[in-house]
Amino acid sequence: MALDDPKTLVSTEWLARHIKDPDLRILDASWYLPGSDRDAQAEYESAHIPGARFFDIDDVSDQRSDLPHMVPPVEKFMSRMRALGVGDGHQVVVYDGSGLFSAARVWWLFKLMGQDDVAVLDGGFPKWQAEGREIEDMPPVIRDRHMTVRRQNQMVKDVTQVSSAAKLKDTEIVDARAASRFRGDAPEPRPGLRAGHIPGSRNVPFATLLEENGTMKAPEALRGVFEDAGVDLSKPVITSCGSGVTAAILNLALTRMGKVDHSLYDGSWSEWGQFPTLPVATGDN
Structure with a gap:
């Protein structure tokens, strides 16, 4: 059982105890890979945790970019959160319909925007439902709340920074995709994307950080997974994946382990894999 920490990860028991707290805000951040035949918005509208608001990862993004769900401009994030009634003084809990998949991306996005009181629901909606806890299909009553944003630029990396890190070998680049894609x-x-990975990067498939029931492993077990994958945890870490969603599960795990010097490559393989001028490695190294 993971230790509850309202800044990283909380259990379904914790959420059930706090669900009536006036300053709690719950976000359904479900998102599914292309071709999964699941409609996150429709699923939210048919059933969600009481009081939850739907956080649309594709909408709360930088629409000027050709890449999927890139970090939105600060002003857009603030306006979207105001529309969801999420702001200063709120404790935010994010969950998704897979267990622990896309919720970590929204947790990371809040952290990037300088919001500290935000946690992922361990095991997500599947665990909540499996325990027979209350669900509803009613939209919440929303009241505007201002949010003060202080963007933490060190938490996100672009392709130039990642390319430099790969050449210098002073940072561990860790890829959350499945081993076959890596x-x-x-x-x-x-x-339109090439197959393979960033040269010199390590592979920690996000599923290896989870227990069979979809909850996150304990911090010491997480550390073991990274070390077994050859990650030198004394170095800073840049996480990557297909499009910057599951990479955030690695960031959540690293934070749970007490590591602070890690960031996320926002463009991830959707960006790196499309440029013929960037080097690509295949196989296990």
Whole structure:
């Protein structure tokens, strides 16, 4: 059982105890890979945790970019959160319909925007439902709340910074995709991308950080997963994945382990894999 920490990860028991707290805000951040045949918005409208608001990862993004769900401008994030009634003084809990998949991306986005009191629901909506806890299909009553944003630029990296880190080898680049995609054996779910990984990067598939029931492993076990993958935890870490969603699960795990010098490559493989001028490695190294 993970220790409850309202800045990283909380249990369904914790949420059930606090669900009536006036300053609690719950966000359904469900998002599914292209081709999964799941509609996150429709699923939210049919059933969600009482009081939850739907956080649309594709909408709360930088629409000026050709890449999927890139970090939004600060002003857009603030306006979208105001519309959701999420702001200063709120404790935010984020969950998703897979267990622990896309919720970590929204947790990381809040941290990037300088919001500290935000946690992921361990095990997400599947665990909540499996325990027979209350659900509803009613939209919440929303009141505007201002949010003060202080963007933490060190938490996000662009392609130039990642390319430099790969050349200098002074930072561990850790890829959260499945091993078959990392090696280049399996095709990417998005068309037009080369297969493989950033040269010198390590592979920690996000699923290896989770227990069979979809909850996150304990901090010492998480550390073991990273070390077994050859990650030198004395170095700063940049996380990556297909499009910057599951990479955030690695950031959440690293934070749970007490590591602070880590960031996320926002463009991830959706960006790196499309540029023929960037080097690509295949196989296990």
